[in-house]
Amino acid sequence: xxxxxxxxxxxxxxxxxxxxxxxxxxxxxxxxxxxxxxxxxxxxxxxxxxxxxxxxxxxxxxxxxxxxxxxxxxxxxxxxxxxxxxxxxxxxxxxxxxxxxxxxxxxxxxxxxxxxxxxxxxxxxxxxxxxxxxxxxxxxxxxxxxxxxxxxxxxxxxxxxxxxxxxxxxxxxxxxxxxxxxxxxxxxxxxxxxxxxxxxxxxxxxxxxxxxxxxxxxxxxxxxxxxxxxxxxxxxxxxxxxxxxxxxxxxxxx
Numbered sequence: 001x002x003x004x005x006x007x008x009x010x011x012x013x014x015x016x017x018x019x020x021x022x023x024x025x026x027x028x029x030x031x032x033x034x035x036x037x038x039x040x041x042x043x044x045x046x047x048x049x050x051x052x053x054x055x056x057x058x059x060x061x062x063x064x065x066x067x068x069x070x071x072x073x074x075x076x077x078x079x080x081x082x083x084x085x086x087x088x089x090x091x092x093x094x095x096x097x098x099x100x101x102x103x104x105x106x107x108x109x110x111x112x113x114x115x116x117x118x119x120x121x122x123x124x125x126x127x128x129x130x131x132x133x134x135x136x137x138x139x140x141x142x143x144x145x146x147x148x149x150x151x152x153x154x155x156x157x158x159x160x161x162x163x164x165x166x167x168x169x170x171x172x173x174x175x176x177x178x179x180x181x182x183x184x185x186x187x188x189x190x191x192x193x194x195x196x197x198x199x200x201x202x203x204x205x206x207x208x209x210x211x212x213x214x215x216x217x218x219x220x221x222x223x224x225x226x227x228x229x230x231x232x233x234x235x236x237x238x239x240x241x242x243x244x245x246x247x248x249x250x251x252x253x254x
Contacts, residue, residue, distance in 0.1 A: 005183040006162060009041040010233060010240050011074035012250035013054050014096075015066045023195060025205040025212075036238045037096055039071045040189050041080050042180050047160040048080060049087040050107075051178055051189050055099035059134055063095070068250065072103050077248045087159055091191035091235075092172040093119045093141070095134045101144065109144060110159055112167050113152045115174020116141065118210075132208060166225065168193050170215035171206060177222060185227025187254060193218040196237040201229070 014037035019030040040051040060067040082103040162181035178189040194200035205215040244252035
């Protein structure tokens with residue numbers, strides 16, 4: 001266990017309008033709703049781990065997203081210098097989670113074996129999967145591997161004392177979530193294993209998926225690992241900014 005519990009920050013960097021049919025499997029109403037985009041920082045004064053990277057302004061603009069700021073600017077507001085970060089967890093390879101690798105020149109990137117295998121394998125170019133990635137990002141991950149800056153995980157592993165990753169799959173082949181030793185118990189940064197609070201609370205999968213049964217299993221795993229449901233951070237829910245403590249513009253702390 002760490003000497004001190006971790007502080008968990010969610011930093012919003014982009015926003016878009018969407019519909020319920022995009023976000024909840026089996027919903028055909030297409031009711032309007034919103035989606036926020038976050039990166040997360042976990043720090044206890046001894047160790048700092050960043051979870052996910054966000055997308056670049058160029059990619060966001062091309063995809064019709066409202067780009068609010070570079071994630072590095074939001075992280076800097078809470079004292080996280082991207083150039084000094086040594087540990088970055090990549091929950092999965094979708095464009096909005098793996099785009100800003102160049103901001104972290106001294107980091108090791110942690111990912112699941114199965115994520116790299118899928119997105120460099122035979123099915124990655126199929127339309128349903130190709131839509132959610134930027135080829136340049138995947139190629140960058142391959143290059144980083146040859147530079148010995150990737151650390152592959154097969155299942156679960158502790159990254160630093162008090163922070164571990166756990167493979168759940170479902171949303172993507174190598175989707176992983178992060179457990180964090182928090183002052184109130186074990187927290188879970190779910191990222192896109194649960195885009196919204198409603199996804200895991202009501203066991204409704206998101207509509208972009210790799211393996212539907214594993215999405216349901218991921219909800220169960222989140223519940224198993226989190227000390228309580230209010231210690232779960234979903235990946236894209238605007239309610240995160242309302243339910244957690246505000247510490248800056250678009251920045252909240254659990």
